Amino acid sequence: MKAIICNKYGSPDVLELKEAEKPFPTENQVLVKVHAASLNFGNLVLLTGKPFLARFAFGLTKPKYSIPGGDIAGTVEAVGKDVTLFKAGDEVFGDLSGCGWGGFAEYVTVHEYALALKPNNISFEEAAAAPMAGVTALQGLRDKGKIKSGDKVLIYGASGGVGTFAVQIAKAFGAEVTGVCSTRNVEILRSIGADHILDYSKERFTQQQDYYDLVLGVNGSNSLSAYKRVLKRNGNFVHVGGSEAQLYKTLFFGPFISMTGSRKISSLLQRASQKDLNDVKELLETSKVKSIIDKRFKLSEITEAFKYFQEGHAQGKVVITI
Structure with missing residues (x-):
């Protein structure tokens, strides 16, 4: 599969699009084919290693997680034997920041409690903009x-x-x-x-x-x-x-x-929460809330996406289509 790899802290130029091994779900994991992802401040922290205190969680000298990306939306391709909340074919969205990141890739394995069913009335891109x-x-x-x-x-x-x-x-x-x-x-x-x-x-x-x-x-x-x-x-x-x-x-x-x-x-130190994610899902389903998307970039344009996001003037969310 194609994935964005980050092996050292630095500017967006350190990000590389490479071939990586497609992951396989363990007993409690879900394999998701990712259709869209989005950028958040946490992605910048994972890229730059700043503020320095964050390195105690993300890795002191280099990123602990080589594939960045927190917010995703996609389709469940397979589930581990102990997964009870989802099945193959389900459309889902979620925040991976509490379980290893890895969203800037064609596939990702994630614990079932990081996901929720995607609202039927919105696109994958709109869903990927919402979790974090x-x-x-x-x-x-x-x-x-x-x-x-x-x-x-x-x-x-x-x-x-x-x-x-x-x-x-x-x-x-x-x-x-x-x-x-x-x-x-x-x-x-x-x-x-x-x-x-x-x-x-x-x-x-x-x-x-x-x-x-x-x-x-x-x-x-x-x-x-x-x-x-x-x-x-x-x-x-x-x-x-x-x-x-x-x-x-x-x-x-x-x-x-x-x-x-x-x-x-x-x-506020935001924490990923399936309960809160489902509350956001309900707001999206009832159209009380909608995702505002500024720009869309392809996975191969990740460097340009980060540079734009770093400027701090995005109107709403910056989304990556995969």
């Missing part, structure tokens, strides 16, 4: 942010992969959503139902008179004090992504700020 970004948005809003109907929610970085899912999921919870984005992304946020849109090139969210029950920081390098300034009393700020400096400040100072005041500051 959709679950991240869901966990940030519901689990960390404690979102409830009627909440006023600000999503900073609302036009990217996680951001577009977050806007739609927050609306599905009955929240009033304000999305922060650049001028070129205003129409995208309008199309997915954002109630209010702030163009950060024209106005700062801290200059508004609004205060929020929940702020989801998906991207950017704003200070914690800026986010704290727009929170209501007992409001929550959840860091999902952004600059490394912002991450470390949230990890180190967030608990202290939370203990000494009424506003909560926390950081």
Whole structure:
């Protein structure tokens, strides 16, 4: 089979399209013929080895997993003897980040609990765009942010992969959503139902008179004090992504700020979850949420796909067709 191989940390130029041995499922595994995959921040970490702390999970001197790729959608080709949830021919999607990665290939073996049945009303590409970004948005809003109907929610970085899912999921919870984005992304946020849109090139969210029950920081390098300034009393700020400096400040100072005041500051470490993946599946099936795809690349164009993704201006998701 063809697969993308990454044997050392570096730029997208270290990725190579090579022939690899087709895997065989063990007792608890499912063999999936991959039709589509997508890029996430975790793929960049696995490629570059940055931030350095991530190497304790991904390999200190070189990548622990030679075939990257977390989000996939495809068709089950075979199952191990102990698999009970799927059968050959099932259309599935899932997040492989918790069980060895390997999605940038024509075939992958994966534990059955990393997968869910693909919604019938969406394409393989739309399904591959959803697992990690959709679950991240869901966990940030519901689990960390404690979102409830009627909440006023600000999503900073609302036009990217996680951001577009977050806007739609927050609306599905009955929240009033304000999305922060650049001028070129205003129409995208309008199309997915954002109630209010702030163009950060024209106005700062801290200059508004609004205060929020929940702020989801998906991207950017704003200070914690800026986010704290727009929170209501007992409001929550959840860091999902952004600059490394912002991450470390949230990890180190967030608990202290939370203990000494009424506003909560926390950081989300997304974890693959079949239950949460099925919750995202239900949102997709009922059309409460849809995948926003910016660009599609072939597997042979993986280097170009990563370079585009690294620029940080993707409108929604970047998808790899296989």
